[in-house]
Amino acid sequence: MSNRLKDKVAIITGGAGGIGSAAGQLFCEEGAKVVLVDRDRSTTEAVANDMRNKVPGARVLAIVADVAKDSEALRIVAETEAGFGGIDILVNIAGIREYWRLADAPAESWHDILGVNLLSYAYMAKAAIPALRKSGTGCIVNISSTYGVTGRSGMGQYDATKAGILALTRTLAFEEAEHGVRVNALCPGFTLTPFHFKRAQAAGRTADELRNEKLRECLMQRWADPREIAYPILWLASEEASYITATTLMADGGRPVM
Ligand SMILES: NC(=O)c1ccc[n+]([C@@H]2O[C@H](COP(=O)([O-])OP(=O)(O)OC[C@H]3O[C@@H](n4cnc5c(N)ncnc54)[C@H](O)[C@@H]3O)[C@@H](O)[C@H]2O)c1
Incomplete structure (x- = not known):
């Protein structure tokens, strides 16, 4: 275990998924207290137990929640503060995919994907901001996608949410700079989860x-291996990135130049 996040409290939504669990494990290895938030109880608890086994001394809390509901954000923050005494880092990773061409996309799938991929990022940020401001080193890392920056056909709903995350990130960075909270976005490319x-x-x-x-x-x-995405998340969340805010960091193997 190294100490780049020593005793920092980090909430990770989508924490039982591929990139979320890789980030959670790396954060544990770096000394953080980690709250894994995901929607399925048995999967989330299994991932938390796996981390406790792999990282001796890991401090992990598993919270089962549907992050698309704003009331759940308040509960997640309350349980984190009760369990670990504050919040220093919020990593929004929860995401779903829809594969409609926009000419065929039903309203229901728009609601579903906006709820998880964009609104949950806004709800979690709003709920965590009071604690992040108190932290003194508070920060948010939002996971977008290489396709939040460039276009393609077939996943327009997903790509729109990922572009929305970049706008949300910039505005939060503007508004929270005076409160000492950094806000950045990371855009992964093809990641084998x-x-x-x-x-x-x-x-x-x-x-x-x-x-x-x-x-x-x-x-x-x-x-990419999920751990190759977890490292830039770690860096953005650590004090090594103390002068970095409002940034969109690409971790996509050099896709946009092609
Ligand atoms: N894997 C890639 O190639 C890739 C590329 C670019 C961006 N991303 C983004 O990275 C993130 C993680 O991707 P992944 O490949 O690890 O996917 P994944 O499906 O393994 O992880 C996403 C997690 O979010 C959780 N989740 C979904 N809806 C939820 C809800 N309502 N409440 C709580 N949790 C919920 C899922 O249960 C899952 O564990 C996503 O936001 C994805 O869009 C992934």
């Missing part, structure tokens, strides 16, 4: 095929 393994499997492809695939869409020509 269980979500992608399941999709590949459903399409008849093996995990190894996916891992060894030569990606033409980015300079690195390969998928």
Whole structure:
């Protein structure tokens, strides 16, 4: 265990997912007290237990919540403060995907994806800001996507939420700078999480095929491991980034230059 986040309290939404659990484990390794928030009880508790096993001395709290509901944000913050005594870092990672072309996208899927991918980021920030202001080193890291910056066809609803996260991040950074809270966004590219393994499997492809695939869409020509995304999240959340706010950091293997 190293100490880049020694005794900092970090809430991670989507903490049982691929990038969320990688960030949670790395934060534990760096001495943080970590609150994993996700929607399924058995998965969230299993991920928290896995972290306790892998990182001796890890301090992890699992909270089951639907982050698309604003009242849940207040409960998450209250339980975090009761369990760990404050909040220093909020990492918004929860996300869902929709695969409609915009000409066909139903209203219901718009509501679903806006609720998780954009509104939950706003609700969590609003609920955590009083504690983040008190922290003295408070910060928020919002997970967007390389497609929040560039375009494509077929996932317009998702891409719109990810672009919205970048606007939300900049405004929060403006408004919270005077209160000492930094707010940044990270845009991952193709990251090999269980979500992608399941999709590949459903399409008849093996995990190894996916891992060894030569990606033409980015300079690195390969998928990222979730830990390669967790490191820039860690950096943005740490005091090493103490002069960084309102930034959009790309972690996409050099995709937008192609
Ligand atoms: N994997 C990639 O290639 C990639 C690329 C760019 C951006 N991202 C973004 O990174 C984030 C994590 O991606 P991932 O690949 O790890 O996906 P994932 O599906 O493994 O993780 C997302 C997590 O969010 C949780 N979640 C969804 N709705 C929720 C709700 N209402 N309440 C609480 N939790 C909820 C899910 O249960 C899941 O654990 C997402 O925001 C995604 O858009 C991923």
